[in-house]
Amino acid sequence: xxxxxxxxxxxxxxxxxxxxxxxxxxxxxxxxxxxxxxxxxxxxxxxxxxxxxxxxxxxxxxxxxxxxxxxxxxxxxxxxxxxxxxxxxxxxxxxxxxxxxxxxxxxxxxxxxxxxxxxxxxxxxxxxxxxxxxxxxxxxxxxxxxxxxxxxxxxxxxxxxxxxxxxxxxxxxxxxxxxxxxxxxxxxxxxxxxxxxxxxxxxxxxxxxxxxxxxxxxxxxxxxxxxxxxxxxxxxxxxxxxxxxxxxxxxxxxxxxxxxxxxxxxxxxxxxxxxxxxxxxxxxxxxxxxxxxxxxxxxxxxxxxxxxxxxxxxxxxxxxxxxxxxxxxxxxxxxxxxxxxxxxxxxxxxxxxxxxxxxxxxxxxxxxxxxxxxxxxxxxxxxxxxxxxxxxxxxxxxxxxxxxxxxxxxxxxxxxxxxxxxxxxxxxxxxxxxxxxxxxxxxxxxxxxxxxxxxxxxxxxxxxxxxxxxxxxxxxxxxxxxxxxxxxxxxxxxxxxxxxxxxxxxxxxxxxxxxxxxxxxxxxxxxxxxxxxxxxxxxxxxxxxxxxxxxxxxxxxxxxxxxxxxxxxxxxxxxxxxxxxxxxxxxxxxxxxxxxxxxxxxxxxxxxxxxxxxxxxxxxxxxxxxxxxxxxxxxxxxxxxxxxxxxxxxxxxxxxxxxxxxx
Numbered sequence: 001x002x003x004x005x006x007x008x009x010x011x012x013x014x015x016x017x018x019x020x021x022x023x024x025x026x027x028x029x030x031x032x033x034x035x036x037x038x039x040x041x042x043x044x045x046x047x048x049x050x051x052x053x054x055x056x057x058x059x060x061x062x063x064x065x066x067x068x069x070x071x072x073x074x075x076x077x078x079x080x081x082x083x084x085x086x087x088x089x090x091x092x093x094x095x096x097x098x099x100x101x102x103x104x105x106x107x108x109x110x111x112x113x114x115x116x117x118x119x120x121x122x123x124x125x126x127x128x129x130x131x132x133x134x135x136x137x138x139x140x141x142x143x144x145x146x147x148x149x150x151x152x153x154x155x156x157x158x159x160x161x162x163x164x165x166x167x168x169x170x171x172x173x174x175x176x177x178x179x180x181x182x183x184x185x186x187x188x189x190x191x192x193x194x195x196x197x198x199x200x201x202x203x204x205x206x207x208x209x210x211x212x213x214x215x216x217x218x219x220x221x222x223x224x225x226x227x228x229x230x231x232x233x234x235x236x237x238x239x240x241x242x243x244x245x246x247x248x249x250x251x252x253x254x255x256x257x258x259x260x261x262x263x264x265x266x267x268x269x270x271x272x273x274x275x276x277x278x279x280x281x282x283x284x285x286x287x288x289x290x291x292x293x294x295x296x297x298x299x300x301x302x303x304x305x306x307x308x309x310x311x312x313x314x315x316x317x318x319x320x321x322x323x324x325x326x327x328x329x330x331x332x333x334x335x336x337x338x339x340x341x342x343x344x345x346x347x348x349x350x351x352x353x354x355x356x357x358x359x360x361x362x363x364x365x366x367x368x369x370x371x372x373x374x375x376x377x378x379x380x381x382x383x384x385x386x387x388x389x390x391x392x393x394x395x396x397x398x399x400x401x402x403x404x405x406x407x408x409x410x411x412x413x414x415x416x417x418x419x420x421x422x423x424x425x426x427x428x429x430x431x432x433x434x435x436x437x438x439x440x441x442x443x444x445x446x447x448x449x450x451x452x453x454x455x456x457x458x459x460x461x462x463x464x465x466x467x468x469x470x471x472x473x474x475x476x477x478x479x480x481x482x483x484x485x486x487x488x489x490x491x492x493x494x495x496x497x498x499x500x501x502x503x504x505x506x507x508x509x510x511x512x513x514x515x516x517x518x519x520x521x522x523x524x525x526x527x528x529x530x531x532x533x534x535x536x537x538x539x540x541x542x543x544x545x546x547x548x549x550x551x552x553x554x555x556x557x558x559x560x561x562x563x564x565x566x567x568x569x570x571x572x573x574x575x576x577x578x579x580x581x582x583x584x585x586x587x588x589x590x591x592x593x594x595x596x597x598x599x600x601x602x603x604x605x606x607x608x609x610x611x612x613x614x615x616x617x618x619x620x621x622x623x624x625x626x627x628x629x630x631x632x633x634x635x636x637x638x639x640x641x642x643x644x645x646x647x648x649x650x651x652x653x654x655x656x657x658x659x660x661x662x663x
Contacts, residue, residue, distance in 0.1 A: 142492040145483060149493055152479035155471050156499070160507050162467055167510045169356040178359055180407045183317035199231045200315070202308055203291040203375075207278045208249075208299035209239040213560030214417070215249050221302035223256045223263065226309060233291065234263040237278045239271050273386030274553040275368075276394075280384040283375075291375060298369040300558045301328075302415040310412045311372045322377030322404030323396070325354065326370045326412040332561045335420055337521075338659030341528050342418040342425065344511065344518045351410060351514035353468075358408030361459065363400045368392030370414040377404045387442060389553050390435030397443055397460070401450040417558050421660040422653065423612055424557040429532065430539040434550040436469040437543030470544070473536035480530045481620055485627030485643060488634065500642050527649040528658075534616055609661035617654030621647050 172178075204222055208215055222234055236253050240246050246267060253265040268281055279296070282288075293312060297303060303326075311324045327350045333343040357364040368391070378384070381398040388394050396406070419425040447460055484500065487493045508526045512518055518525070543550040624647030631640040652658055 137490060138492065142490050145486055145490050145493040148478065149483045149487070149495060152475045152483060153495075153499055155475040156479060156503070159467060159472055159475065160503055162463065163507055163510060166352050166356050167513075169360060170352045170514070173355060173359055179411075180314060180358075180409060182313045184313075199228050200293055200312060201231050201291040202227060202233075202312065202372075203288060203294040204232065204234045205237055205279065205282055205294060205296050206235070206299060207237040207239070207275050207282075207296075209278075209555050210242055210245055211240070211299035211555075211558065212242075212245050212248070214300040214558045215245070216252055217302055217560065218297060218299050219249075219252050219256065219263075221304075222297060223259075223261045224305050225303065225307060226305040229260060229262060232262060232308075233287070234261065235282050236263065236265045237282050238265065238267045239274075239278050240267075241271070274389065274391075276384045276386045276388075276391035279391070280386065283378070283383060288375070293372050294375055294378070295372045296369055297414070298416070300417045300560075301369055302331075303370070304414070307412065307414065308372075311409065314407055314409075315372075315374060320403070320405045321407060322374050322381075322399050323366060323406045324372045325358075325364070325367060325406065325408045326414050327354075327408075327410050328367070328370060328416050329413040330418050331415050332417055332420060332559065335561075336659055337524065338422060338425060339418050339420060340518060340521055341525050344515055344521065344525050345529075346418070347515040347518075348511045350408075354408045355410050358406060361456075362405040362407075363456075363459075364396070364406055364408060365464070366392040366396035366406075370416075374404075377402075380404075388435050388439045389431050389551065390439055393436060394439055394443070397439070398446075400456075400460070401446060401452060403452070417561060419556055419659075420559055421557065422656055422658055425659065426535050427554045428556045429535055430542075430549070431553065433469065433473060433536045433539035434543035436465060437540050438546065438550050439543075440465045440469070441544070441546070470540055473533055473540045476530060477533035477537035480646070481533060481624070484639070485623050488627040488630040488636065488639070488643070491634070494636075495639075497638055501638055523645075524649075527646055528653075530646060531617065531649050531653050534620060538616075611656040611661055614654045614656065617650050621650035621654055623647075624650060 204225070206218055206222060208218070211218075219234075219236065225232065236249060238246060238249050240249070250265055253263050256263050266282060268278065271277070273280065283294075288294075293315065295303075295308065295311075307326070311326060314324050315321055328346060330339070330343055330346070333339050354364045354367075377399050378395065381395060381402050381404070383395075384391055385394055400406075419428055444461070447457055450457070452460075479495075479499075483493070484495055487495055504526060505522075508522055508529075512522050512525060539549075541547070624643050628640055628643035628647055631643055
């Protein structure tokens with residue numbers, strides 16, 4: 001017979017329970033054994049009764065029968081539990097589940113007493129609590145989530161429309177082959193052998209701070225610019241607080257100075273205002289008044305020798321032009337998945353946003369580097385200010401309000417790096433998204449009081465700041481990371497499929513089209529952008545409400561990678577230096593010996609790379625994965641796959657498994 005399911009059945013040694021079983025052996029050679037209880041067979045008996053081994057075999061078979069009965073009972077119980085879940089969640093049968101959708105069956109709330117159990121057992125108590133939760137959810141939580149989701153969907157559609165218009169403008173530029181034009185003859189800047197009197201005076205600035213990995217590349221590239229030496233001055237604006245790095249940069253400057261390059265090393269004793277303070281200090285020098293234009297490069301940028309010849313001619317006979325901006329290209333864009341995804345974002349930014357705004361509005365945000373400014377435009381706009389961490393956008397907005405025009409050159413490219421670790425990329429994105437909101441608070445009164453047209457004011461306030469800097473991170477984080485998983489537990493506010501799938505895929509495809517080689521990464525790009533929304537949202541709130549993190553400035557970590565042509569040129573220069581060694585006359589013997597020790601490779605253990613843990617990303621990963629399980633049980637279909645893969649992406653980012661790890 002099947003065993004009783006009494007928990008005390010197995011260890012109640014003193015109490016004999018169960019029905020006695022009598023086993024009769026058909027073979028007359030065996031005796032009859034009576035078992036009174038579960039352990040009767042193992043009680044002390046006469047040794048003569050245990051001589052037959054088959055008796056023990058039958059007892060063991062009875063034990064096995066009892067074990068099989070337990071397993072069968074557990075299987076039946078589990079099957080019944082799964083059947084109940086199936087009835088409640090999939091077929092929406094049972095208390096409350098017939099009314100999961102809004103307007104379908106909520107009439108039972110009018111008379112909740114019908115559902116109050118008459119017997120106060122445990123199951124009835126849980127049922128009572130569940131009905132109370134459904135009522136509270138329907139009256140208070142669901143309307144709020146519905147309103148929030150509707151608001152976010154409207155913002156999502158507005159931002160998608162803006163992106164679509166930008167892309168149509170990009171296609172129009174490509175089809176019509178619209179390009180900025182140079183007034184006059186551009187060939188007059190190609191011959192350096194002739195007189196230099198028609199060449200304008202150009203100041204080149206390289207602001208840097210503890211850039212051990214890249215200082216040599218940028219200084220070398222700038223010193224090889226194809227421009228008359230008497231019309232060019234290079235300022236190395238070093239804010240490093242490491243004396244060894246200062247010594248290395250001084251040596252590099254001295255080396256190029258010995259070759260006849262007009263190059264100056266500047267180091268501030270009081271390092272205030274970060275990059276803006278550094279540039280402001282450099283522009284206060286007396287000799288700056290002799291120069292007409294200033295080209296700015298960050299420490300990891302490597303312009304080609306003809307950069308000035310491709311940009312400066314656009315200023316000729318164009319007195320309203322204040323800025324010429326070049327495009328960035330990346331030497332390490334194929335280094336890992338993180339750099340590939342960044343390349344998609346930046347290609348869209350330059351090819352679509354910058355180019356369309358430059359052609360149709362003559363205005364866009366200065367990228368802080370790889371651009372040439374008319375010094376008069378900087379001075380008329382108030383110069384560099386230290387009030388935000390986005391000094392480049394600040395000066396661009398003020399110059400636009402003063403009537404200066406901008407030109408973007410998509411064909412002029414400057415090589416640089418993108419961050420290879422998620423930690424460096426995260427800090428960079430925080431600065432890029434907190435600074436604009438901080439600037440918006442500061443410059444809004446000036447925008448409203450300016451003399452520019454109403455259309456330009458609307459474009460500056462609504463499109464440039466609110467839509468692309470505030471609304472985008474807000475709806476991206478709220479809609480896809482908060483509202484969507486909540487709708488799995490609040491079915492009244494379920495999001496339609498086109499919001500979850502079709503429109504985001506279309507917008508992602510438009511984003512990725514300017515870099516067609518990255519189309520295979522469309523799915524990781526969509527998921528990663530939603531994952532980055534938490535960082536951008538946090539930065540936006542920090543800048544908007546002037547929190548402490550909005551004033552942080554952390555130099556983006558560089559790897560110091562070079563292109564193949566740069567490596568070949570460096571090798572050629574090293575060979576020449578071996579054949580014709582030069583003496584650095586500007587340094588003492590002690591300094592030279594110290595510099596030699598700094599440059600000598602030291603044998604040391606490689607820095608151990610560790611994974612950082614990002615708690616916010618992991619918390620959202622838990623929420624999304626939990627919502628995906630609820631979606632699976634509720635048969636939501638497409639919502640389940642989105643929540644699952646988005647949750648996995650948050651988990652990978654939270655465990656720092658994308659990009660290089662931090663040393």
